[in-house]
Amino acid sequence: MNLTGVGRRYGLGGPWVLRGVDLDLPAHTLIRIEGANGSGKSTLLRLVAGIDAPTEGRITGRRPRTAYVPERFPAALPFTAAGYLVHLGRIHGLRTAEATGRAQAWLARFGAADHARQPLSELSKGTSQKVAVAQALLAEPELLVLDEAWTGLDTAARDELDRGVAERVTAGATVVFVDHDPRRLAGVIDITHRVEGLGLVPVAAREAAYDAGPRVRIEVTGASGATLPTGLPGAPAQEPGPDGTLRLTVAAVHSDALLRSLLTARPPWHIRQLSESAAPEPTPRTEPSRIP
Ligand SMILES: Nc1ncnc2c1ncn2[C@@H]1O[C@H](COP(=O)(O)OP(=O)(O)OP(=O)(O)O)[C@@H](O)[C@H]1O
Structure with a gap:
């Protein structure tokens, strides 16, 4: 799906919030949208999610199966937490049993299993937000749009x-997100755009890679002659490790999925050592002055 020359204004003759926005949404891609307060980030996300239509311009291509977490979750709906998730799962085309299983699994992952039977209106802000993100992830969408979804968690x-997002991208989805924390998912973001003026400007890869997040180092050995499975989560960097091991380094958000892939490979790989490693050094933005 692509946005071409998209503009949006609210009301007849209201001021333009966005104009001339071009945006590609390739599969397998994590896209961050940044910009000043009130610059139009939420407006853009609503257009991408299909919640709102452009005033001008075109959105072309097949709309992927889309899930959206709005900035504010409508908590006044007449459901229990689990009931709401199952309802949403069914809207996304899941059978009731499948939706129920996924609802329980996601509530458990977010540490909210005890709230499954509680009405949405009685949930704390933090638990409501867990339900809001669970409804989006449970659908395993091809396009996931997250507007400050981490706030309140x-x-x-x-x-x-973070792990749920990384899993979606590994599975081939496009994830577009806004978050006030500049370090959010640093190191795994593929593309960053900034809303500036009325348009969208790409943020240089160098700047976006700055302060890439924590990494995990995994030293593994395989059966003799075994080669690493292809398409491993997080595309880990590989180098020889000590004592004949292979050292894999991956962004921390991918480490659980990577471990799962290694342990369930046929034949399985053995994990010899697991350690956190510091974020890569930021790329210097200016050349160091030469020593005469
Ligand atoms: N439903 C609406 N009706 C009228 N104006 C709106 C509406 N939604 C947003 N706006 C206006 O559009 C502009 C951009 O708002 P938007 O919420 O998209 O920005 P934002 O970058 O997400 O802001 P923030 O960082 O504060 O969340 C603002 O001037 C806002 O007042």
Whole structure:
């Protein structure tokens, strides 16, 4: 799906919020949208999610199966947490049993299993937000749009959402997100755009890669002659490790999925050592002055 020359204004003759926006949404891609307060980020996400239509311009191509987490979750709906998730799952085309299983699994992943039977209107802000992100992930969408979805989540749930996003991208989805934390998913973002003026400008890869997030180092050995499976989560960097091991380095959000892939490979790989490694050094933005 592509946005071409898209513009949006609210009301007849209201000021333009966005104009001339071109945006590609390739599969397998994590896209960050940044910009100043009130610059039009949420407006853009609503257009991408199909919640809102452009005033001018075109959105072309097949609309992928889309899930959206709005900036504010409508908590006044007459459902329990699990009931809402199952309902949404069914809207996304899941059978009831499948939707129920996924609802339980996602509530558990976000540490909210105990709230499954509670009415949405009685949930705390943080738990409502867990339900809001669970409804989007449970659908396994091809396009996932997250507007400040981490806000209000506790640290463990924020990390879980990072992993959920990484899993979606590995599975081939496009994820577009806005978050006030500049370090959010740093190191795994493929493309960053900034809303500036009325348009969208690409942020240089060098700048976007700055401060790439934490990494995990995994030293593995395989059966003799075994080669690593292809398409491993997070496309880990490979180098020889100590004692005949192979050292894989991957962004921390991909480490659980990578471990799962290694342990379930046929034949399985053995994990010899697991350690956190510091984020890569930021790329210097200016050349160091030469010593005469
Ligand atoms: N439904 C609406 N009706 C009228 N004006 C709107 C509406 N939604 C947004 N706007 C206006 O559009 C502009 C961009 O708002 P938007 O929420 O898209 O920006 P944002 O970058 O997401 O802001 P923030 O960082 O504060 O969340 C603002 O001037 C806002 O007042």
